[in-house]
Structure formats: C-alpha cells, structure tokens
Amino acid sequence: MPLRQLIRLSVAELAVPSPSVLAEAERVENSIAEHHRLAARVSAFGAIEQRQAEGASKRGGFRAAAWNAERLKFHAASVAMLTEVDADVIFLTEADLGMARSGNRHTTAELAEALGMGYAYGVEFLELGLGDAREEAECAGRTNAVGFHGNALLSRMKLADPFLVRLDDGAIWFLGAEKGQRRLGWRMAIGGRIETSGGPVLVVSVHLESKTDPADRAAQVKRLLGHLETLSAGMPVVIGGDFNTKPLFCEDTGWFDDPSALEPLFSLMGEAGFEWRTANRPEITTRTRPDGDPKPPHKRLDWLFVRGLAAAHPATVAAVDAEGKAISDHDLVVADFGR
Numbered sequence: 515m516p517l518r519q520l521i522r523l524s525v526a527e528l529a530v531p532s533p534s535v536l537a538e539a540e541r542v543e544n545s546i547a548e549h550h551r552l553a554a555r556v557s558a559f560g561a562i563e564q565r566q567a568e569g570a571s572k573r574g575g576f577r578a579a580a581w582n583a584e585r586l587k588f589h590a591a592s593v594a595m596l597t598e599v600d601a602d603v604i605f606l607t608e609a610d611l612g613m614a615r616s617g618n619r620h621t622t623a624e625l626a627e628a629l630g631m632g633y634a635y636g637v638e639f640l641e642l643g644l645g646d647a648r649e650e651a652e653c654a655g656r657t658n659a660v661g662f663h664g665n666a667l668l669s670r671m672k673l674a675d676p677f678l679v680r681l682d683d684g685a686i687w688f689l690g691a692e693k694g695q696r697r698l699g700w701r702m703a704i705g706g707r708i709e710t711s712g713g714p715v716l717v718v719s720v721h722l723e724s725k726t727d728p729a730d731r732a733a734q735v736k737r738l739l740g741h742l743e744t745l746s747a748g749m750p751v752v753i754g755g756d757f758n759t760k761p762l763f764c765e766d767t768g769w770f771d772d773p774s775a776l777e778p779l780f781s782l783m784g785e786a787g788f789e790w791r792t793a794n795r796p797e798i799t800t801r802t803r804p805d806g807d808p809k810p811p812h813k814r815l816d817w818l819f820v821r822g823l824a825a826a827h828p829a830t831v832a833a834v835d836a837e838g839k840a841i842s843d844h845d846l847v848v849a850d851f852g853r
Contacts (some may be wrong), residue, residue, distance in 0.1 A: 604667070634704055669717070672708070720757065764814075793849045798845075816847050
C-alpha cells in the first residue's frame with residue numbers, strides 16, 4: 515500500500531498506542547515491512563491533535579519563532595524565554611508527549627496553555643525505548659506513559675485547516691536500531707492557516723532528518739514543496755524549523771548568501787520563491803548542554819523561510835535559563851513578518 519503522505523484529520527486528543535505494539539516491536543525483525551505494519555496500528559500517526567486559541571485575527575504583521583526544544587524538558591524556563599520573545603506563531607520541534615525523560619507530560623499542551631496559545635501537534639515518532647543512550651541511563655527503571663515525540667505549531671490566532679506532511683518513507687530509526695534509540699515513525703511537517711488583517715497566511719513547522727545527507731534533505735524539501743503548491747492556494751507562506759543543515763559551520767559564514775552548494779535544499783526553496791536572507795542572521799543555532807554535548811564546531815540548523823511577505827528584525831535567541839544553563843541544544847530563531 516502506498517504511503518499516505520498528507521494527513522488532514524484533526525482530533526481533540528491523540529489515542530495512546532496499544533501496549534501490544536510495543537511488546538511486538540521487541541520481537542520483530544528490523545525491516546521496512548515490519549515497521550510499516552506496526553506503525554499502521556498506531557492511529558495517532560494518522561491524526562493531528564488540535565486545540566484552538568481564543569484570539570481573533572492578528573492586526574498588522576506578526577512575529578514567528580522556530581525552536582527545536584530538544585524534548586521540551588524545562589517547562590518554566592521555556593515559558594520564560596518564549597514570553598520574552600513574544601512570538602505570535604511558534605514552529606516547535608522535538609516536543610514530547612508522555613515520555614519519562616520529560617516527566618511524562620504533554621509538553622506542547624502545557625506550554626501552549628502557559629503562553630495563552632492554541633496548538634496543532636503531530637507525532638513524528640513513537641519511541642520504543644526511553645530515548646538516546648544518555649536518556650536511557652538517566653531514566654533507567656522508569657516507563658513512558660505514552661511514548662510520543664513530535665512537532666507542533668503554536669498560535670495566538672485561530673489555526674484553520676491543519677495538515678501534516680510525511681517528509682520521508684520512514685523506518686530509518688527502526689532499521690538502524692542496533693545503533694540505539696529504536697523508533698516507529700517518519701519525519702514530518704505540520705501546518706495550517708492563520709488569519710491576519712492583511713489576509714490568510716500559511717504557516718508550517720518542519721523537522722528534516724538528522725541521520726542523512728544533503729541530497730536526502732533536498733528530497734524531503736521537494737516533497738514538502740509539492741504539497742505546499744496545493745495547500746497554499748496563492749497565500750503567503752512562512753516556514754520554520756530544524757532543517758538539520760549540518761555542513762553550515764560556525765567558523766565561516768560565507769555560505770549564508772548562497773548555501774546551495776553545501777545544502778541543495780536552498781536552491782529548491784529559492785526556485786519556489788522563498789527567501790531566507792531577510793528572515794535569518796548568519797549565526798550558529800546549536801549550543802553545548804551542561805553535560806558537554808554536542809561538542810563544537812556548532813552549526814546553523816534552524817531557519818525561517820518566507821514567500822509573499824516581507825521579513826524584518828531577524829534574531830537568534832539563546833535557549834538558556836535564568837542562570838545561563840542550556841535548556842536545549844538549539845537556540846531559537848525569530849523574525850517579524852508583514853505586507
């Protein structure tokens with residue numbers, strides 16, 4: 515059966531996966547067929563959890579921020595940082611739902627409530643363990659209440675017509691399980707339409723694969739752009755997220771104006787009418803955690819792209835708490851958008 519790339523079903527709450535799926539995953543071989551068979555039994559892969567904000571359409575321009583929150587473990591510090599940023603739309607990646615490593619919380623729902631925002635949340639992976647090697651050690655003896663890891667859109671404005679696009683064919687974290695962190699799932703983007711006083715705008719949160727190469731990331735972007743041509747219906751579009759553009763190091767920012775030689779996805783974005791130079795600064799966006807990882811050289815992984823609107827005041831915001839300790843291995847990128 516062909517992979518269903520586009521998901522449009524929204525629900526009030528995602529269904530918890532059956533324990534039998536987790537138990538069976540322990541026994542089966544690492545194959546694409548087994549991955550797809552087990553994933554088909556997880557209904558949450560085919561739905562988007564949505565809760566609306568109370569806000570009306572935004573007058574004038576709006577501020578958007580993209581942040582890979584690395585599990586979103588630090589609720590209070592995350593709320594404090596994002597309150598200061600004061601974004602109207604947040605492109606959120608790597609947010610846990612019912613993972614022991616983040617306190618078995620629904621991190622996106624709690625964050626949205628604290629910020630007075632609505633959200634659309636989609637599952638990228640069902641974690642079959644407690645996380646990476648570091649998290650397995652830290653959480654030894656504990657159990658995931660749900661096991662979801664995903665991406666979200668948070669918005670102060672009402673979010674209409676949410677959608678989810680699967681960006682790859684899945685199974686990469688299942689087939690490579692001998693290296694740790696076994697997962698069911700696919701990389702994905704989640705989007706929807708917001709209403710501004712200047713008209714509707716399509717907003718999309720993206721997370722590209724980390725265990726791959728520039729050509730494959732370009733293929734994921736090509737798939738996304740193919741769907742956006744229909745979904746945008748002539749609307750302006752703002753895209754943000756973690757594009758895992760690993761060749762873009764901090765030692766030299768000469769790549770900023772034209773990084774396509776290192777990451778061909780920029781050629782695809784440019785050909786599709788998207789601009790990044792006015793929406794970003796040529797700065798790194800990764801940082802070292804208190805445990806010493808990830809180590810330098812740091813990279814520019816996180817981006818904002820815009821088509822049909824003007825971008826201004828781009829900034830990179832340190833993802834640290836009040837004591838200066840990292841709350842994610844990614845900093846946040848932010849810019850203002852308007853006519």
